[in-house]
Amino acid sequence: MAKDTTDSRSRLLDAAMSEFASCGVAGARIDRIAAQAGCSKGLIYTYWGSKEALFDAVLEQFVDATFTDITLDPSDLGEYAGRLYDSGAANPNLVRLVTWYRLERANSDVAPPEAVAALESHIATVRDAQLAGHVTDRLDPLQLVLLARHIAAVWSVQGPEVLNFTESVFRRRTVVDAVRRLAAP
Numbered sequence: 529m530a531k532d533t534t535d536s537r538s539r540l541l542d543a544a545m546s547e548f549a550s551c552g553v554a555g556a557r558i559d560r561i562a563a564q565a566g567c568s569k570g571l572i573y574t575y576w577g578s579k580e581a582l583f584d585a586v587l588e589q590f591v592d593a594t595f596t597d598i599t600l601d602p603s604d605l606g607e608y609a610g611r612l613y614d615s616g617a618a619n620p621n622l623v624r625l626v627t628w629y630r631l632e633r634a635n636s637d638v639a640p641p642e643a644v645a646a647l648e649s650h651i652a653t654v655r656d657a658q659l660a661g662h663v664t665d666r667l668d669p670l671q672l673v674l675l676a677r678h679i680a681a682v683w684s685v686q687g688p689e690v691l692n693f694t695e696s697v698f699r700r701r702t703v704v705d706a707v708r709r710l711a712a713p
Contacts, residue, residue: 537575539565544586549621552628553583587640590619591626595646602657605676606708612680613703617696623684647673663711676707 543564547556558579562569576582594615600608616623647670654669663672683691683699691699 536565536567536571540567540572540575540582541586541589544582545590545621545625548583548586548628549624553580553632556583584640587625587629588642590622591629591640591643593642594619594622595643595650600650600653600673602653602660603662604708605654605657605663605672605711606704606706609676609680609707610700610704612677613683613700616681616684617700620684623681626681627685661713664713667710672711675710679703679706679710 540561543561544556546564547561551557556579558569558572561582562572572579572582576585594612598608598611598615650673651669654663654672657663658665658669667675680703683703694702
């Protein structure tokens with residue numbers, strides 16, 4: 529029985545990831561998520577209570593894991609950005625999900641706790657690296673972390689009119705080099 533519950537939850541989260549990445553919270557439909565997962569829509573409400581809570585669960589599982597699993601090495605902020613780029617390139621739904629989150633939750637006062645904790649940890653790591661002279665102090669630690677994240681994501685928002693001009697390996701190299709130069713003491 530517990531395995532069935534775990535399997536159902538997992539299938540629902542996977543289906544919800546796909547639906548939310550395609551449609552956002554406002555456009556997502558519980559019926560489509562349930563059908564794709566092979567579960568009843570009532571099960572979604574049993575587990576999460578609302579579509580918004582399901583979105584939060586998807587965000588927590590798939591997005592926050594990215595920022596907590598990808599460690600920030602203070603001696604190489606560029607490689608951190610490269611690993612973020614790799615994650616986005618391998619999982620385009622993550623990028624779409626984050627984009628929908630930013631569009632639909634921009635005015636919210638509530639941030640995912642795991643994302644906040646990861647950001648605070650990364651800021652502290654960069655601050656320590658600045659104090660040790662390993663990273664530039666021309667920019668605030670928050671600015672450096674956010675710039676590294678956004679440079680890593682810049683290719684994910686481009687269309688084929690841009691992407692067709694370069695291969696992924698060169699895009700990654702550009703990300704890593706740009707962040708290394710930005711962070712150089």
